[in-house]
Amino acid sequence: MAGDRDKQLVAQSGSDGGSEGAPAKKKMAGKHLVLFIILPAIVVLGGGGAAAYFFVFNKPATAETTEKAKAKPEKKKEAKKGExxxxxxxxxxxxxxxxxxxxxxxxxxxxxxxxxxxxxxxxxxxxxxxxxxxxxxxxxxxxxxxxxxxxxxxxxxxxxxxxxxxxxxxxxxxxxxxxxxxxxxxxxxxxxxxxxxxx
Structure with a gap:
């Protein structure tokens, strides 16, 4: 029985040793996931949001100003003497x-x-x-x-x-x-x- 117990301890320690390498690989996989997938996705979404802001939200303001400029009639004042x-x-x-x-x-x-x-x-x-x-x-x-x-x-x-x-x-x-x-x-x-x- 003692031999069986030793085999179980060795098996547990072997599985522990093997499990130590696996979490290290899992940690690296998490960092790679963040660096190569999540971070670029955030950058692309941020750039898309900025582009949408500049192209979509700024157009009505320029359209309003041009309409106001067209609405004003151009008046030329006649110059008085010395003016x-x-x-x-x-x-x-x-x-x-x-x-x-x-x-x-x-x-x-x-x-x-x-x-x-x-x-x-x-x-x-x-x-x-x-x-x-x-x-x-x-x-x-x-x-x-x-x-x-x-x-x-x-x-x-x-x-x-x-x-x-x-x-x-x-x-x-x-x-x-x-x-x-x-x-x-x-x-x-x-x-x-x-x-x-x-x-």
Whole structure:
């Protein structure tokens, strides 16, 4: 009987030893399950939820804002004397005290040539003066042609060309000549340099 009892103890210890290896494998299988199945599933579901939020829930807000924008009628105010009227292209209109029209152009920034090949920039804020507001408003659709004329001319300037009052007057007359070529048969009376910065 003692022999049978020893065999049972050995069998139990053998089964215990074998069962020690099995839980270790079972633990590793649980970690692999979490790492390779559950964690990616959470990431995919989170990404899907975020995508659904951005694509589904944000659309009505943009649709409402576009409907509101369409519902508002566009009203253009007539410019009173001395009052500026903005345009979408960055240009603005103003009527002078004697009925002349002023068209302020978008800022012009170009690089200019220097003797020592260092970079230099010219920034101009220009206003065109026409005989009346109708002429100034008629010039506005030709802004791309005017800006092309100005950019081509200004890029060829050197620092020495802008020096002193003679350079300023020469620049003003050249700009006037070029704008009148671009807007012909309309006529611009003067090019006013509101701001000139050389850097």
């Amino acid at each position: 500026k009227k903005e345009d979408e292209g960055g240009a603005s209109f103003a009527e002078g005290p004697n009925g002349e029209g002023f068209l302020t152009l978008p800022n012009v920034v170009v690089n200019i040539s220097t003797a020592d090949a260092r970079p230099a920039y010219l920034k101009l804020k220009l206003t065109l003066q026409a005989k009346d507001m109708a002429t100034a408003e008629g010039i506005e659709p030709l802004l791309p042609r005017i800006m092309d004329q100005y950019t081509g001319f200004l890029r060829e300037l050197r620092m020495e060309d802008l020096a002193g009052s003679a350079g300023y007057a020469r620049l003003q007359s050249e700009l006037l000549k070029r704008v009148n070529l671009a807007v012909a048969p309309a006529q611009v009376d003067a090019v006013l340099i509101e701001e000139m910065l050389v850097q």
